[in-house]
Amino acid sequence: MEPILSVKQAQDIDVYFIACEKNTLALMEKAGEALFLKIQAQFPNLNTSFLILAGNGGNGGDAFVLARHLFEHHYQNVIVYQPISTHQSNENQINQQRFLGKIIHSLDQIQSSYDVMVDGLFGIGLNRLLTQEWIQRISFLNQIKAYKIAIDIPSGIHGDHGNAMGAYLFCDICYAIQFKKTGHFLNDGIDSYQQIETVDIGEKNLFEDVIYLKNEQDYGDFFKKRLHNTNKGSYGKCAFISGSKTLPGAALLSSLAYAALKIGTGYATLCIPSSLYEIYALHHPELTYVLFADGNGNLSYDEEKLKSILHYEVITIGMGLGVSKEIYQTIQYLLTHYEHTLIIDADGLNTLSQFGVEILKEKKCKVILTPHLKEFSRLSAQPMERVKTESILLAKQFVKDYDVLLILKSAVSLIAFQNEMYINTAGTPALAKAGSGDVLSGILSGIVSIYGYHANSALMATYLLGKAGEKAAQQLSEYSVTATDVIACIPMIIQELQKDAH
Template identity: 30%
Template structure:
């Protein structure tokens, strides 16, 4: 599914209205109908609507009228100067006046607000486009909504969040349901904005969607389209050979998780290149893997379809030499993770020596080391930071967080929405590296592998959580559930 920025959505609406001749009031009425459908699922007898003076407020006013027509008791708090309302918002306000709706005008005195008699609250104060802190008045109203104990439905975007960056500026409406229109907005899929949304619904407002956008998220259908096909007349070579230069004597598990996840996602043959100790552990825990001592990396590189380096590698002069050698000599697509990235942060110019496609998988702190940008700045602008780095070094950047951003140097961005807090354990990233590398080995392009791999790893974590609880999932459980995630896609 494609995702849009606020500016892109405005352009889509402007095209529909100005070039295609779709009446703006019709779009507003369709938006209101989508909200009404969600409201009715809660069977409220009394609804309070907070409406601002923009078109988001107009949506809320149109919903108010539609609910009134069904006999539901509706009380409206119009916030701001109604003389400054947008034309469509003003028309809907006048319609409600004609029907003698219960409207209260709030310009500064929040003492007039009483939500005690409501079953449900509709937040239609701002919608998309916010790029600064809320005013004191709006902040107080948001606090009233959040402390009301009522079911809350936000129109298009919870008030207080930035629909492009995902920032929340300290306070935002906590919605039980957010109904966004036409396509999801980038920011509401990112954190902290997404933490204010329990359920996201995308509502069709009657705009045909034709062209593909550069920002998207995978769903079950699009994930299935990317999944490498299996054929009857095949052998292990058909599904590729993956090499993992990973693990050290104190972090043997990283290599094991790499290899296990690569096999679980369909890779034909996996080679672990590491120390004698790690190889000994591998022989006992994943007997399917081929092993090579890391003193013989040139031999290990030969004939591979995908190579990963860095998971549990440790930081030493030897690991620095290994990374530089692999970057300069790899003939297969490369995935760099964990300690590989920490070493790389000492000299990112090493990436300029790449002769092959490359995927990096940093979390926020690792990206901070790579870019010298503070973590909080990266967190507030993940898609741009990832895209800038991808373009600068002509690589695929997988910027990991609760919702991961995958950026391609050609400008495409995927925001992954699978995953769970249960995956906040050591080794989860090693599983992701294993899946991405295993998919590349099977012939999937690096960017597609990063998108599908992140989706699969997150879905595996969700399935593991259902089986084990949010407290008890380990990285090996994520690997074990990759088969379930694939079956879910294929079902």
């Protein structure tokens, strides 16, 4: 696992190591030299043409150190572009003076193409909206044909929340200095580069309260070899309270996802309005059914049927149910009478938002919530704009207030549980389609029924959905993938994980 830092954490670490060096230029020198070694290995031809974009702060100082090393190692075509400014840092100015190559200050002097363009305009310290002049400047630079490299973070991306501050400079690869930052993955940040790597400059993480990103190899040993002396009762039971006359497909997708886990839980039960039984009957003979009281195709509160599933290891509620007092009453009953793991998704979340989240504080069971950003906005009673800029802070506070495990879904997934926080980056735009959330609910239910209630189960579920989506997109294109296609790829991902583990 690797730590993902906030801007302040990264800056505080810089301050600490600068103090240790007793030289404010030393860290900039290390960063620029480390970048040079990366780029030299990638572009050894001394005739490679470079356009280095240098801002007037620390990021620009790194860029000047890089340019100097390129120049001193006899690269023949190194040009630095630095916009004229009255606010140039001392370190930046010193490194500008040390560079003996060509510096230009006007966009008119820039050619239409270079072999490599390196972005050192703004770093992680950018915390204001860009002026119209800067937006036009970045738009111009985006049109240049070159292999584009960003120093630390693409210019224009906020280092914490990842939103574009008016515009951003897209790059082929981003070299994060020592640590990746949260802004690399949230909102626009995840789309601002094609590839990201860290550049080691010898710093160490000084903080415990960080988000962690699991590496691919960390997932390999999750699915253990099953013992021979087991039976279906050894692998738990999952119940899905889902479906309505207007949204019947959600329930089936959820259980299909679970059924597709070839090493999944021993039992999968659909709890549906009784009038919908014929829609689901015999689609998948592996499934069992509990038929709830029915009000015109919508699930009604049914205490007798709820009692019949209280022994299940996992109950998942919400997919395709609609929002009603009956659903709220059902959730409330489960919170106060059920003693295992309750997963609340989709209309279960919308029901809580409409009728009150405070019932989450009075519960016997463990609870997992799986909102996307808009659902979380409603749950937390926070405007969407704040959710997008302060998702990490709000997620931590919500988990603390309601003692739940939270999976906050967007282009990446944030998993918050007690004092832990993780990020999952596996996935594809192909998953931005109806049904993906239902598939996640099925995967999550199956995993929790076998491996239990903890952050690793949530991480594995989001990772598995993401990788299955990627696999389906490779086969069918990002435009054509459906939730059913994703389900079909789940066994392949599990096989790959088991193979890697051995």
